[in-house]
Amino acid sequence: MHGALKSCLASALLALGTAGHAAGAEPAPVRILMNWFAQPDQAGYWQAQQDKLGRDAGIAIAVQQGGPRVQTIPQVASGQAEFGIANADDLLLARAKGAPVRAVLAHLDYVPYTLVYHRNPAVKSIGDLRDRTFAVNLGSAYWEWVRHHYRLDGARTIPVSGDLGLFRNDPAMVQQGYSLYLPARMQGAGLAVGQFTLASLGYRSYGVLFTTDEMIRTRPALVRATVAALRQGWRNYAANPAALRPLLTAMNGQISPALYDSSSRELIDTQLARDPARFGCMSAARWRELAAQLRSVKFLPAAFDEKTAFDGTLVPGCGT
Incomplete structure (x- = not known):
């Protein structure tokens, strides 16, 4: 073919x-x-x-x-x-x-955006992260939709950076990235992580x-x-x-x-x-x-x- x-x-x-x-x-x-x-x-x-x-x-x-x-x-x-x-x-x-x-x-x-969090068996859905700190592109369309659709209005938000040290030192942090790269980079740095892709959340x-x-x-x-x-x-x-x-x-x-x-x-x-x-x-x-x-x-x-x-x-x- x-x-x-x-x-x-x-x-x-x-x-x-x-x-x-x-x-x-x-x-x-x-x-x-x-x-x-x-x-x-x-x-x-x-x-x-x-x-x-x-x-x-x-x-x-x-x-x-x-x-x-x-x-x-x-x-x-x-x-x-x-x-x-x-x-x-x-x-x-x-x-x-x-x-x-x-x-x-x-x-x-x-676009393979994902939200990566410290692996925790208690986390079953994105709603279980509503009290965490999210490092994201502030004001971005995808984040405003996710926050509104999944009722994450109480989440604290900070600007995303490429510094894995911030994520490592804060077990309550959720970080935006691409599913193709960020989870692998974190795992390579010895961090156990889970993720929710934007596509799986309905934003494509x-x-x-x-x-x-x-x-x-x-x-x-x-x-x-x-x-x-x-x-x-x-x-x-x-x-x-x-x-x-x-x-x-x-x-x-x-x-x-x-x-x-x-x-x-x-x-x-x-x-x-x-x-x-x-x-x-x-x-x-x-x-x-x-x-x-x-x-x-x-x-x-x-x-x-x-x-x-x-x-x-x-x-x-x-x-x-």
């Missing part, structure tokens, strides 16, 4: 290349801005760059590493990159404030590739070629994650080879082992669900139309 899909994609890319890219012409640079330092939840983008995907269609993918000072939505909206990645809830909020950005592909079926914000309305309107062939190349990048990574390990571990010292391997296994098993033909598809129902959750905590106005925040036509074979 994978070989047939790869062959079909190669044929599609070749057709795009012969139709829209003159032989011998320099490929058009396509800058893709990441929202954090290089790590496996971005892997398909780095894989597409490493494999030079899209050249036959006349594009040259150049991935740009993110970090704490990178804000992908305003930077892409202002033309500093052609594409960026973001969480779908952040994209909805930005769109509602007038940012001319739109999701074109979902590389993560859900896509991780998305986005661009501007203008790009979709004025350069649709480039957008489609980019989406096709990136889909293949994710498939290549899922088929052989070890091929990207040297690049990502060299770029990000916090991702050890062992952590790269364990997070890649989790990512592939939980999110990428879906129907490869539909990889990247977005559901209008899922966007409605997320928008309703944001409205429930007054993050979105009632009249906002979530359909303006995504274009589901750019990944072939997707229904709504």
Whole structure:
């Protein structure tokens, strides 16, 4: 199945290349801005760059590493990159404030946020943590929804940091992180932990590739070629994650080879082992669900139309 899909994609890319890219012409640079330092939840983008995907269609993918000072939505909206990645809830909020950005592909079926706590057999549900201290992104949409939906209003909140020492020294602390990395880091530091993932709690914000309305309107062939190349990048990574390990571990010292391997296994098993033909598809129902959750905590106005925040036509074979 994978070989047939790869062959079909190669044929599609070749057709795009012969139709829209003159032989011998320099490929058009396509800058893709990441929202954090290089790590496996971005892997398909780095894989597409490493494999030079899209050249036959006349594009040259150049991935740009993110970090704490990178804000992908305003930077892409202002033309500093052609594409960026973001969480779908952040994209909805930005769109509602007038940012001319739109999701074109979902590389993560859900952002792997999790709430990690000191393991305790008495903890059976998130409600059992309501008297703890939560280290989270203060004011973030997901946290406001969790706090409201699960009645955690009495919980003390502090800004999240990467300091595991705070967590180690406070048995009543709950810390936000990614399920791909934080529990493994804590276990590696000798801490016994449990977790509640945001997806298991019912908050499933896509991780998305986005661009501007203008790009979709004025350069649709480039957008489609980019989406096709990136889909293949994710498939290549899922088929052989070890091929990207040297690049990502060299770029990000916090991702050890062992952590790269364990997070890649989790990512592939939980999110990428879906129907490869539909990889990247977005559901209008899922966007409605997320928008309703944001409205429930007054993050979105009632009249906002979530359909303006995504274009589901750019990944072939997707229904709504």
